[in-house]
Amino acid sequence: MDDAQREPEAAEQAEVPDGPDRMSTAEFALPRPPGPAEPAEPAEPEDEASETAETEPEEDGEARAERERKKAASLTRPDISVRRNPDATVFDMSSQRTREEPRPETPAAPPPEPPAAPLPEPPSAPQPSAQPEAPQGPWEAALPQSQPQPAPTTRSSGQWTVPWETSEPEPEPAHALVPAPAPAPPQPPLPEPPPPAAERRPRRRRRALVIALAAVVLVAGAVAGQLVRPAPDATLKMTLATSRHTFPGAAPALPWPAQGQSVVHVDGLGTMGASGGSAPTPTASVAKVMTAYVYLRGHPLRAGEPGPVLTVSPQAAAQIPMRRKRQESLLGVTANQRLTQRKALEALMIISANDVAHELARWDAGDERAFVAKMNAAARELGMTSTTYTDPSGYDARTVSTAADQVKLLTAAMAIPAFGEIVNHPAYVPDGGGAPRPGGNILLGQYGVVGGKTGYTDAAGGNFVFAARKRVAGVPTLIVGAVMAQRSPSAMGAVTAGQQLVAAAEGALTAATLAPANTAVAKVDDGLGGGAPARAASAVTVVGWPGLSVPVTVGGDPPATGRRGDRVGVLTAGAARIPLVLGAALSEPSPLRRLTRLR
Numbered sequence: 001m002d003d004a005q006r007e008p009e010a011a012e013q014a015e016v017p018d019g020p021d022r023m024s025t026a027e028f029a030l031p032r033p034p035g036p037a038e039p040a041e042p043a044e045p046e047d048e049a050s051e052t053a054e055t056e057p058e059e060d061g062e063a064r065a066e067r068e069r070k071k072a073a074s075l076t077r078p079d080i081s082v083r084r085n086p087d088a089t090v091f092d093m094s095s096q097r098t099r100e101e102p103r104p105e106t107p108a109a110p111p112p113e114p115p116a117a118p119l120p121e122p123p124s125a126p127q128p129s130a131q132p133e134a135p136q137g138p139w140e141a142a143l144p145q146s147q148p149q150p151a152p153t154t155r156s157s158g159q160w161t162v163p164w165e166t167s168e169p170e171p172e173p174a175h176a177l178v179p180a181p182a183p184a185p186p187q188p189p190l191p192e193p194p195p196p197a198a199e200r201r202p203r204r205r206r207r208a209l210v211i212a213l214a215a216v217v218l219v220a221g222a223v224a225g226q227l228v229r230p231a232p233d234a235t236l237k238m239t240l241a242t243s244r245h246t247f248p249g250a251a252p253a254l255p256w257p258a259q260g261q262s263v264v265h266v267d268g269l270g271t272m273g274a275s276g277g278s279a280p281t282p283t284a285s286v287a288k289v290m291t292a293y294v295y296l297r298g299h300p301l302r303a304g305e306p307g308p309v310l311t312v313s314p315q316a317a318a319q320i321p322m323r324r325k326r327q328e329s330l331l332g333v334t335a336n337q338r339l340t341q342r343k344a345l346e347a348l349m350i351i352s353a354n355d356v357a358h359e360l361a362r363w364d365a366g367d368e369r370a371f372v373a374k375m376n377a378a379a380r381e382l383g384m385t386s387t388t389y390t391d392p393s394g395y396d397a398r399t400v401s402t403a404a405d406q407v408k409l410l411t412a413a414m415a416i417p418a419f420g421e422i423v424n425h426p427a428y429v430p431d432g433g434g435a436p437r438p439g440g441n442i443l444l445g446q447y448g449v450v451g452g453k454t455g456y457t458d459a460a461g462g463n464f465v466f467a468a469r470k471r472v473a474g475v476p477t478l479i480v481g482a483v484m485a486q487r488s489p490s491a492m493g494a495v496t497a498g499q500q501l502v503a504a505a506e507g508a509l510t511a512a513t514l515a516p517a518n519t520a521v522a523k524v525d526d527g528l529g530g531g532a533p534a535r536a537a538s539a540v541t542v543v544g545w546p547g548l549s550v551p552v553t554v555g556g557d558p559p560a561t562g563r564r565g566d567r568v569g570v571l572t573a574g575a576a577r578i579p580l581v582l583g584a585a586l587s588e589p590s591p592l593r594r595l596t597r598l599r
Helices: 003-014 043-055 061-075 197-228 284-298 314-318 320-325 341-349 354-365 368-381 403-414 417-423 492-508 591-595
Strands: 089-092 097-100 155-157 160-162 235-238 244-246 261-266 270-275 309-311 338-340 449-457 461-472 475-486 510-515 520-525 531-536 540-544 549-555 567-573 576-582
Touching: 235 549, 235 567, 261 403, 261 492, 270 403, 284 341, 284 354, 284 368, 284 403, 284 417, 284 449, 284 461, 309 341, 314 320, 314 354, 320 354, 338 341, 341 354, 341 417, 354 368, 403 417, 403 449, 403 461, 403 475, 417 449, 449 492, 461 492, 475 492, 475 540, 520 567, 520 576, 531 567, 540 549, 540 567, 540 576
Parallel strands: none
Antiparallel strands: 089 097, 155 160, 235 520, 244 549, 261 270, 261 475, 309 338, 449 461, 461 475, 510 540, 520 531, 531 576, 549 567, 567 576
């Protein structure tokens, strides 16, 4: 076979495509054994071989068919094919490009049955090539490609039979570049698969253990918190069947004066009645009740105590002639005269000394104007909305008030023990001896009257405020009244009207017993469901007058623990105030009650 026949055959073999039938097939190239170097002109031995072949006789048809069958049998096995390849072919798997490497030219194959085989010729020198050389070896292998190909067919290419060649393989450019694959778009993270059941069981056990421990801790904390938390304060609750008592009958009709204005009030119960309107009127010397009240608040005086010694100023002594000319009631102080606080207040309230009133204002506030401001401030505190003070004695007609406001003031003043002691004296007795000077309240000691103050000026008329005490069914009762603007030449007209009013008020008072002594009328509640009964130390008696409704309440600050008979509060029924004592021992709440508490 000449070179022209081998070149097409080698080209056809190089173009054999890869396919699935070549997955287990390897290609081998059989190089000639090495020998001595041949000189140039490699074509001459081939010519000689051709000539030799031409001179040999033709083989018979049977021998030739046998030789072709053997060749076909050796080259058509499904697993391997062997062929001679004068030009080695290397398949580049990375770029899938076929690179050819120049090989030494080999002489033509000898005839099948030559009489004498020609000597082997050494391989010719390799021809230079632009492509890099492939590794040399006795065999050349090309791995199959993974891309699917059409089913192989068999065709004959001259001397060799190639079972995997396709009929029309499409050549691939020698230097074709395969584009890089495009990057895949980002995919969302896949959810983690659930752990196997064998792993979930320990987790469930651990979770159950954690929950159990947390529950134990919570329960222990709740128990400790309940036990450590302080118990609520004990309270006093009334258990008496009624919380209000109404006296039957119509309200009493009191002998009200025909002129001026009057009010009668019972402390703890309310106003029994009033007459004459509520227009402010000059107070005259009744204003001295506020002067004493303000001074005693700033300078308290204990019962029976004379108090500090005060020195009369020369200014007070210098005003005496002017005051006598105006016919004011006076003590007649002298410069540097020394008076105790109690004696100064007695002179103010009993003999209504104007000179002492102005001196008390200077002793307390430094000057009269500042003291008058304190008087008006005290009036606002007491709710005396219709009262205005312009001087400490009441001589100024611009000092005005109402009967109702004066009742409020006298009620507050009588709550000061020193004031009650001072106004309960019928006469003023000076220190160091001297004749007593009678006071203007001639009702002291009658009808239970224990104090009061009279006043008179031409502008004010006769004024009188009084306080009387009376026990009704064993309940002490304070009656406070005021009569103002009585048209009379002195304060005696107001005193007379007051006498009638106090007598009628005392006669209208009545009483009702709601519970006998030592009756459980209340309960001390410890706030956790426990407690002890509270009993009335005396009979629960309500004082009032016909038509009056009196509330009944309990109050106090009971202790957390106590013994039987300990005082725990007070029951108030109008003017009555009944002590409450424990009917049984009071103990602290038990641990069980503290543990199960809800508040």
